Amino acid sequence: MIHSRVHVSDLREHVGRTVSVCGWVNTLRLQRRMQFVIVRDNTGMVQVTHKRDGGPLEARLEALTPESAVRVTGRVVDAAQVKLGGLEILPEEVEVLNPAAAPLPIDEHTGLEQRLDWRFLDVRRRPATQLLFAVQTTLEQGMREYAYEQGATEMHTPKLMGTASESGAEVFKLGYFGRSAYLAQSPQFYKQMAIAAGIDKVFEIGPVFRAEPSFTSRHATEFTGVDVELAWIDGVEDVMAFEERMLAHAIAKVADAHGEAIAEHLGVEVTVPTTPFPRITMAEAHEILRKGGWDPEGVKEDLDPEGERSISAHIKEATGHEFVFITHYPVGIRPFYHMRPADDPSVTLSFDLLWRGLEVTTGAQREHRYDVLLEQAAEKGMSPEPLRDYLNAFRYGCPPHGGLGMGLGRVLMVMLGLDSIREATFLFRGPNRLTP
Amino acid sequence: MIHSRVHVSDLREHVGRTVSVCGWVNTLRLQRRMQFVIVRDNTGMVQVTHKRDGGPLEARLEALTPESAVRVTGRVVDAAQVKLGGLEILPEEVEVLNPAAAPLPIDEHTGLEQRLDWRFLDVRRRPATQLLFAVQTTLEQGMREYAYEQGATEMHTPKLMGTASESGAEVFKLGYFGRSAYLAQSPQFYKQMAIAAGIDKVFEIGPVFRAEPSFTSRHATEFTGVDVELAWIDGVEDVMAFEERMLAHAIAKVADAHGEAIAEHLGVEVTVPTTPFPRITMAEAHEILRKGGWDPEGVKEDLDPEGERSISAHIKEATGHEFVFITHYPVGIRPFYHMRPADDPSVTLSFDLLWRGLEVTTGAQREHRYDVLLEQAAEKGMSPEPLRDYLNAFRYGCPPHGGLGMGLGRVLMVMLGLDSIREATFLFRGPNRLTP
Numbered sequence: 001m002i003h004s005r006v007h008v009s010d011l012r013e014h015v016g017r018t019v020s021v022c023g024w025v026n027t028l029r030l031q032r033r034m035q036f037v038i039v040r041d042n043t044g045m046v047q048v049t050h051k052r053d054g055g056p057l058e059a060r061l062e063a064l065t066p067e068s069a070v071r072v073t074g075r076v077v078d079a080a081q082v083k084l085g086g087l088e089i090l091p092e093e094v095e096v097l098n099p100a101a102a103p104l105p106i107d108e109h110t111g112l113e114q115r116l117d118w119r120f121l122d123v124r125r126r127p128a129t130q131l132l133f134a135v136q137t138t139l140e141q142g143m144r145e146y147a148y149e150q151g152a153t154e155m156h157t158p159k160l161m162g163t164a165s166e167s168g169a170e171v172f173k174l175g176y177f178g179r180s181a182y183l184a185q186s187p188q189f190y191k192q193m194a195i196a197a198g199i200d201k202v203f204e205i206g207p208v209f210r211a212e213p214s215f216t217s218r219h220a221t222e223f224t225g226v227d228v229e230l231a232w233i234d235g236v237e238d239v240m241a242f243e244e245r246m247l248a249h250a251i252a253k254v255a256d257a258h259g260e261a262i263a264e265h266l267g268v269e270v271t272v273p274t275t276p277f278p279r280i281t282m283a284e285a286h287e288i289l290r291k292g293g294w295d296p297e298g299v300k301e302d303l304d305p306e307g308e309r310s311i312s313a314h315i316k317e318a319t320g321h322e323f324v325f326i327t328h329y330p331v332g333i334r335p336f337y338h339m340r341p342a343d344d345p346s347v348t349l350s351f352d353l354l355w356r357g358l359e360v361t362t363g364a365q366r367e368h369r370y371d372v373l374l375e376q377a378a379e380k381g382m383s384p385e386p387l388r389d390y391l392n393a394f395r396y397g398c399p400p401h402g403g404l405g406m407g408l409g410r411v412l413m414v415m416l417g418l419d420s421i422r423e424a425t426f427l428f429r430g431p432n433r434l435t436p
Numbered sequence: 437m438i439h440s441r442v443h444v445s446d447l448r449e450h451v452g453r454t455v456s457v458c459g460w461v462n463t464l465r466l467q468r469r470m471q472f473v474i475v476r477d478n479t480g481m482v483q484v485t486h487k488r489d490g491g492p493l494e495a496r497l498e499a500l501t502p503e504s505a506v507r508v509t510g511r512v513v514d515a516a517q518v519k520l521g522g523l524e525i526l527p528e529e530v531e532v533l534n535p536a537a538a539p540l541p542i543d544e545h546t547g548l549e550q551r552l553d554w555r556f557l558d559v560r561r562r563p564a565t566q567l568l569f570a571v572q573t574t575l576e577q578g579m580r581e582y583a584y585e586q587g588a589t590e591m592h593t594p595k596l597m598g599t600a601s602e603s604g605a606e607v608f609k610l611g612y613f614g615r616s617a618y619l620a621q622s623p624q625f626y627k628q629m630a631i632a633a634g635i636d637k638v639f640e641i642g643p644v645f646r647a648e649p650s651f652t653s654r655h656a657t658e659f660t661g662v663d664v665e666l667a668w669i670d671g672v673e674d675v676m677a678f679e680e681r682m683l684a685h686a687i688a689k690v691a692d693a694h695g696e697a698i699a700e701h702l703g704v705e706v707t708v709p710t711t712p713f714p715r716i717t718m719a720e721a722h723e724i725l726r727k728g729g730w731d732p733e734g735v736k737e738d739l740d741p742e743g744e745r746s747i748s749a750h751i752k753e754a755t756g757h758e759f760v761f762i763t764h765y766p767v768g769i770r771p772f773y774h775m776r777p778a779d780d781p782s783v784t785l786s787f788d789l790l791w792r793g794l795e796v797t798t799g800a801q802r803e804h805r806y807d808v809l810l811e812q813a814a815e816k817g818m819s820p821e822p823l824r825d826y827l828n829a830f831r832y833g834c835p836p837h838g839g840l841g842m843g844l845g846r847v848l849m850v851m852l853g854l855d856s857i858r859e860a861t862f863l864f865r866g867p868n869r870l871t872p
Contacts (some may be wrong), residue, residue: 122628144580156643158643181608361653396537397504426593429592434597
């Protein structure tokens with residue numbers, strides 16, 4: 001007789017009945033008279049208790065190895081002495097659906113890189129990592145909810161491009177039927193094309209590719225970007241307002257669904273941010289930092305990671321807020337398509353969003369006026385020819401617009417207090433890592 | 437004074453008030469005494485009516501070009517004689533936010549390829565194409581709703597792979613820091629790795645890449661795949677049941693939100709399918725087709741497009757259903773990782789889903805037993821070494837599982853009665869098309 005699968009977290013409702021539990025052998029305790037198997041599924045752990053009787057079931061339990069996939073059929077009984085939920089399963093049948101080789105290639109002492117080599121075991125065995133993907137799902141759902149409510153359209157823009165248009169550097173090149181193609185560094189040009197196509201608000205979650213030889217804890221060669229682009233804006237303020245509300249909504253949803261589990265498994269409290277987030281200009285940020293003695297070499301216009309952390313700490317102290325928008329980045333460190341205010345052509349109508357000292361978003365109002373865009377490209381030394389398809393989108397009535405690109409892994413990393421983007425991704429990709 | 441933007445579809449509520457409308461110049465009718473401008477936004481069209489007075493507004497209206505982006509501020513008045521909603525705007529100010537060059541590079545007589553060259557104008561000017569992306573958004577939302585309800589986790593798997601593992605053919609290759617990487621043809625291996633990682637149900641919507649020199653109306657080199665993978669299944673039937681319910685839920689949502697608009701702009705009725713969908717084996721399909729005189733050269737085991745259309749027509753006639761699962765594909769035309777039934781090793785526990793004669797999904801139960809998987813790979817002449825990372829996932833307790841991969845563009849194409857996948861995508865990518 002086949003018994004339908006019951007999740008471990010639901011076993012309490014089945015005391016006295018015979019059910020099947022599907023999961024992995026978490027631990028084995030094989031004593032002289034008793035055999036104890038802790039079985040884990042994605043909802044929890046349960047003890048399977050068997051008294052040795054010399055039968056085939058005893059032999060089967062004896063041959064189990066940790067992490068084998070098993071289906072255990074047996075009666076659920078109350079057992080106050082059992083710490084795991086005060087119940088146990090008295091097995092009638094144990095089916096090994098997939099035996100695990102022994103020993104396992106990683107254990108709780110294994111370092112990060114080797115854990116990443118065996119990421120599927122790393123994720124399966126650590127509740128904190130399982131939680132990460134549940135949180136990611138909820139976070140995305142929350143961001144989509146907000147975007148849909150605002151009338152956004154979900155787009156899928158090409159990752160294959162005919163020209164390395166954005167800058168030419170840091171772009172992966174591939175063979176394409178006898179010529180070359182390039183992987184999109186972001187959906188930037190295409191989401192702007194969607195705005196020119198009359199889509200009012202564009203929303204996309206998808207992979208972006210950076211051929212950057214960076215080995216920091218916050219860089220990857222492939223990561224998931226959350227991209228938004230909004231038409232008919234009155235200014236970059238509209239973009240920041242959209243982002244802070246989207247984040248507040250999504251973080252509230254995560255706090256609600258997973259707050260307790262995050263506190264338990266990661267020791268981190270998820271705080272729902274108030275809106276609006278604080279905003280300061282880059283000039284103000286520099287002034288604050290210089291007063292604090294910050295004077296890094298070679299970072300005269302931008303912020304280095306230390307500067308970002310200091311500014312966040314300063315804002316946290318001054319306002320209690322974990323987020324801060326840095327606005328008005330100088331022209332020299334922003335791309336040609338960022339709009340510049342009429343009264344100060346030395347800066348751009350752009351922003352970065354920092355969360356606890358880490359940049360999680362870059363955004364801007366885009367220059368939609370064809371002539372100005374041409375001028376700004378020329379000023380950056382860019383030839384218009386490879387940009388032809390992009391520039392054409394501004395010749396036939398492209399409305400004013402602006403948008404943002406957010407790194408999903410970075411948001412998760414900060415939210416969950418993880419040390420590295422490698423831990424905030426299912427399968428990390430970096431200059432030295434293309435596997436598994 | 438700045439008036440806040442009102443969408444055209446909401447103007448009726450503002451009769452008697454001064455508002456701003458943001459949109460594009462749809463058509464101009466400049467008469468001797470009157471100037472009429474039809475302005476279109478993403479919710480509809482409205483007439484702007486101006487009596488010539490020799491003033492600056494007259495000159496500005498005279499200089500307008502079709503598709504220019506404008507903000508028109510004026511009083512909304514009742515005008516029973518105006519076909520567009522029985523109202524018009526008497527302009528006080530007309531701001532040209534972005535003038536369109538004239539003439540436009542495409543018009544209603546332009547062929548498909550040139551329309552794709554100017555896709556942003558093609559999409560902006562045709563309500564049917566605007567509708568496509570609204571439908572896509574709702575369809576995805578519906579699929580996610582179903583998947584989330586079933587406990588699915590949204591994953592983002594790498595598109596960059598270290599080896600061209602699935603088959604080696606039809607894979608794009610790129611330079612990667614002095615070595616080679618490959619673009620994923622599907623999330624197949626990685627979503628199975630997520631199953632091995634203890635994720636119960638995996639859901640991903642993302643780009644997939646096929647280096648296939650196909651020029652048909654249903655092939656693309658990059659398209660959006662909807663991927664599902666389910667752990668602990670009892671058989672491939674569980675996968676088909678998931679898919680038919682997910683599709684029925686999502687199609688019902690589309691019919692509800694956009695049914696009327698689809699009928700109006702595309703002349704197509706969206707029918708919500710009943711579940712379960714019909715199922716027939718490939719052997720049965722061949723028998724039916726042969727009775728009907730089908731005898732294509734070189735397609736002894738598979739179905740050619742004509743065969744797919746015939747089978748769908750047959751099922752439609754026999755059962756009234758537009759969908760049909762073809763099951764039990766022969767081993768020879770399925771990949772090594774498809775599971776084979778114990779009682780017939782000549783076929784696989786796999787399926788394709790046809791909708792109105794077009795294949796929209798391929799799915800299967802996967803072989804999760806390491807030894808069997810090795811055998812099946814060897815039988816297909818595959819060397820285990822490039823597959824090492826993949827195969828390792830089955831050595832440590834990977835549970836039974838199965839899944840499906842659906843082409844989002846194909847589903848939209850059939851649902852909306854479009855002639856080509858080129859029309860069902862924002863920016864199509866094919867062997868001859870990498871732009872815009």
